[in-house]
Amino acid sequence: MQTVLNLLEMEPIRFFISFGAILFLVLNLAAILTMAERKTAGYIQLRYGPNRVGPRGLLQPAADVFKLFTKENVSPGRADLWIFLGAPIAMFIPAAAVWMVIPFAPNAVVANLNIGILFFVAVTSIGALGVIMAGYGSHSTFSLLGALRGAAQMISYEVPLILSLLGVIMLTGSLSFVDVVNSQGPNFWGWYFLPQLPMALTFYIAGLAEVKRVPFDLPEGESEIVGGFMVEYSGMTWALIQASEFASMGLMASINVTLFFGGWQPPLEFLDLGNFNWIWFGLKTALIMFTFQWIRWSVPRLRMDQLMDLGWKILVPITLVWLFVTAGAMLVF
C-alpha cells in the first residue's frame, strides 16, 4: 500500500493523475452547472425547472449529454471547417488548464506555479481567440457580429481585470495562488475582500464580463443576434462551447474566492477542517457561482456603449485609485 502511494507521488505520475482529476471535475462541473442554471431560473421565475428525469430532475444533465452525443454535427456548407471545428477546442483548453493552479485545500494543487496569477491572466486571454475563430469560421453574419463584440468586450475588460489583481499581488508580494491563500488569515476579517473591497467588486464585475455572462452577454445576445458566435454550432461542438463557458464561469468564481475570499481558509478559526478544507473552498465557490446565476436571471443586458463606458470610465479609474491607496497604505503602515 505504502509503495503504491509513494509511486503515485512520483512527479510525472502525480501530475497526470491530478490533471485527469481536474479534467473530470471541470467536465462534471459544466454538466452540473447547466442543471443548476435551469433550476435557478425556474425558482426565480416561480416555476419548477427540469423535474422529469430522475428524482427532482437531478439526472437531467445525463440526459442532456446523451442527447448531445447522439446528435448530428452540422456545419454550414461554406464554413472554414478547420477553424470552425478548432474554435471549441481553443475555447475549452484554456478554461480547463487554468484550474491547474487553483489550490483546493492545503497542499492540494496540481502545479504550484510561482507565476500562478500571471498564468491565469495569460491563458484566459487565449479564450478571445476561440471566440473570434468560432465567429469567423462559421461564415455567418450573426456569428461574425458576435465574435467582434466578444473580442472587443474581452480585450476591454482584461484591463480592469488585471489591474484589480495588482492590489492583492502588492499585499502578498507573490504571484502564487498558494501564497495568496496562505497570507489570508483563517478568520473572515483577514481575507482580502475587506482591505481591497473596490478591487474585489471590480474583479467580480470584470470577471463576469470576461466569461460573457448576463448582463455582459452581448457576444451571445440571444434576442438580437440569436446566439452570436455559437449560432451555427450543434451537437457536441456546441456542447463543448457550453462546457467551456461553464468551466470558465466556475473558474472565475474560484479565482474570486482564492484571491479575495480566503480560498480554502475557514471563515472562523475553530471551523478549521484540516485536509477537508476543500469543503470551505467548494462552498464559497458555489455561493459565488450562485450569485452569477442569480444576476443572470435578474438583470437585463447592457448596450454596447454602456458596456464600454462601464469598463473604461468606471472600473479602470476605480482600480487605479485603489492601487494608489493600497500603495500609500503599505508605505505608511
Next chain:
Amino acid sequence: MIVAFAFLAGMTLVSAMGVVISRNVVHSALFMSGSFLGVAGFFVMLNAPALAAFQVLIYVGAVTVVILFGIMFTQKPQVRRFRTILNAQRWAGFFVAAGVGAFLAFILSIQNWGATSSGNGTRGVAAFARNLLGVTQGSEIFTLLFEVASVLLLVAVVAAIVVSRRKTGEGVDRGVEE
C-alpha cells in the same frame, strides 16, 4: 526533453511556414498564434516561465486578437479569400530570407555553446524583477529603459485618444444605432 523540443520546434516552424504560405489572412494570423505558442513553450523549457506567460498574454492574447479584430473590421466579411498583396515581391523575399538564414546559421555555428545551458539563465520572477528594477546592486540601466518604455506607452495612449477624438460639432454619435 528532446521529444518536447522536437514537438515545439515542429509546431513553431510549421506554423511559421503556414503564416507565409496560406492564402487567407485570417489563417495566417491563426498560424501566427500557433508559432507564438511554440516560442512560449521554448521559454518554459529554458526555465523562464514568466517570459512564457508574457509571451502568451501579449502575443497570443493581445497582438493576434487585435490583428484578427482589425482584419475583420477592415475587410468585407463576405469576401472569403483575402488575397495577399505582396506576391509580386516573392523572389526578393526569397533572397532576403535565404540570406538571413545563412547568416544566422553561420553565427550559430561559430558560437561556442559549451558554457551555456538552460539552467544558467535568470530563473525566478523575483530575480528577474530585481534585475529589471535595479533593486540589487546591479546596473540601473534597465530601470531607466523600463521607465522610458512606460512613458512611450503613455504617449501612445494619449496620441490614440487625440487621433480618434471627434471634433466638437460633428454631432454626438454614441454608436447606439449599430
